[in-house]
Amino acid sequence: xxxxxxxxxxxxxxxxxxxxxxxxxxxxxxxxxxxxxxxxxxxxxxxxxxxxxxxxxxxxxxxxxxxxxxxxxxxxxxxxxxxxxxxxxxxxxxxxxxxxxxxxxxxxxxxxxxxxxxxxxxxxxxxxxxxxxxxxxxxxxxxxxxxxxxxxxxxxxxxxxxxxxxxxxxxxxxxxxxxxxxxxxxxxxxxxxxxxxxxxxxxxxxxxxxxxxxxxxxxxxxxxxxxxxxxxxxxxxxxxxxxxxxxxx
Numbered sequence: 001x002x003x004x005x006x007x008x009x010x011x012x013x014x015x016x017x018x019x020x021x022x023x024x025x026x027x028x029x030x031x032x033x034x035x036x037x038x039x040x041x042x043x044x045x046x047x048x049x050x051x052x053x054x055x056x057x058x059x060x061x062x063x064x065x066x067x068x069x070x071x072x073x074x075x076x077x078x079x080x081x082x083x084x085x086x087x088x089x090x091x092x093x094x095x096x097x098x099x100x101x102x103x104x105x106x107x108x109x110x111x112x113x114x115x116x117x118x119x120x121x122x123x124x125x126x127x128x129x130x131x132x133x134x135x136x137x138x139x140x141x142x143x144x145x146x147x148x149x150x151x152x153x154x155x156x157x158x159x160x161x162x163x164x165x166x167x168x169x170x171x172x173x174x175x176x177x178x179x180x181x182x183x184x185x186x187x188x189x190x191x192x193x194x195x196x197x198x199x200x201x202x203x204x205x206x207x208x209x210x211x212x213x214x215x216x217x218x219x220x221x222x223x224x225x226x227x228x229x230x231x232x233x234x235x236x237x238x239x240x241x242x243x244x245x246x247x248x249x
Contacts, residue, residue: 040070051075057082061090080107081237104136117146118247120174127156127180130205135179137236145244157185175243181205184216191225200230201239
């Protein structure tokens with residue numbers, strides 16, 4: 001339950017449109033709800049401004065369905081990350097309003113249009129086409145959290161002239177998310193062009209010595225561009241979430 005829903009419920013009680021008993025029933029799981037295989041944090045929207053996000057990897061389709069059913073009763077938007085197509089095929093029939101984004105492995109359910117809460121535009125950039133799934137996870141997360149979000153794909157350092165062609169788009173962004181595998185150089189380049197925060201996302205794309213994204217991670221952590229912050233390998237969700245938080249300040 002978010003602050004708007006809580007205020008609406010309290011106003012309804014105050015005006016007599018909702019009984020105290022009915023309000024109490026709706027509030028009984030305000031903090032947490034135990035469904036045996038999960039303790040659902042219904043209080044997260046009130047604390048953090050966005051509901052609990054379901055990490056789909058390692059969960060069965062039935063477990064995801066059960067958690068979704070409980071969360072969407074109180075929320076207006078719901079994200080499920082790391083969902084395979086097979087799981088999505090089992091989940092989606094239960095939630096007609098939900099959409100599955102195969103390229104990002106995400107399910108997004110929303111009750112109505114998401115209002116824009118961000119103060120500027122977030123720009124998501126991928127170094128290569130192979131980095132798009134991670135970049136798309138960041139893009140969809142930031143969109144679902146109420147931001148104007150743009151994207152720019154396949155502009156890595158192997159052909160750096162492709163990036164410079166979009167310098168105005170890059171300069172106009174309030175926050176930038178840059179996903180890169182291989183040697184992970186692109187976030188430093190982008191950060192050197194702007195006076196905005198750049199969130200670097202190392203991806204697990206690359207040949208053997210990339211060590212599943214560790215080479216990109218170490219390079220980004222050692223960036224000489226001072227406006228770079230780094231999230232975990234393949235963590236597009238975390239990058240999109242952080243970009244959204246920054247964009248609200």
